[in-house]
Amino acid sequence: MYRRTVLRLGGAGVVGALAGCGGSSDAGDDGPSETRVAMTDDLVFDPKEVTVAVGDTVVWETTGSVAHSATAYEADLPDGAAYFASGDFDSESAARQAYPDGSVGSGETYRHTFETAGEYPYFCIPHESGMRGTVVVE
Numbered sequence: 001m002y003r004r005t006v007l008r009l010g011g012a013g014v015v016g017a018l019a020g021c022g023g024s025s026d027a028g029d030d031g032p033s034e035t036r037v038a039m040t041d042d043l044v045f046d047p048k049e050v051t052v053a054v055g056d057t058v059v060w061e062t063t064g065s066v067a068h069s070a071t072a073y074e075a076d077l078p079d080g081a082a083y084f085a086s087g088d089f090d091s092e093s094a095a096r097q098a099y100p101d102g103s104v105g106s107g108e109t110y111r112h113t114f115e116t117a118g119e120y121p122y123f124c125i126p127h128e129s130g131m132r133g134t135v136v137v138e
């Protein structure tokens with residue numbers, strides 16, 4: 001009799017633990033995350049467009065041997081959004097003038113956390129004609 005009661009309580013404990021696990025897992029899905037964008041020797045951002053949640057971080061990585069930048073088009077930022085550019089410049093003109101300062105070399109990364117919803121078109125300074133991308137923040 002006593003043993004049976006203990007076993008039943010044990011079962012309830014397991015169920016409770018599993019429910020707790022599921023809850024924290026769901027919370028983790030809603031938490032901040034990182035999205036990677038490769039900057040390749042084909043002179044593209046891969047993927048070209050990424051969609052992230054407010055508070056998420058995008059990490060750009062130069063995966064080949066050619067250096068790149070990830071530089072926002074300042075005039076096209078969502079209202080109230082912070083400017084971003086590899087090298088952490090305050091403006092597009094500053095980033096352009098400083099290049100190659102702010103370039104991301106082979107194996108290096110640049111990361112930015114997006115706090116404002118909207119669409120962020122950006123480009124690579126030395127390969128601007130073809131190397132452009134968009135971050136969509138929802």
Ligand SMILES: [Cu+2]
Nearest residue numbers: 068124127131
């Ligand atoms: Cu480039």
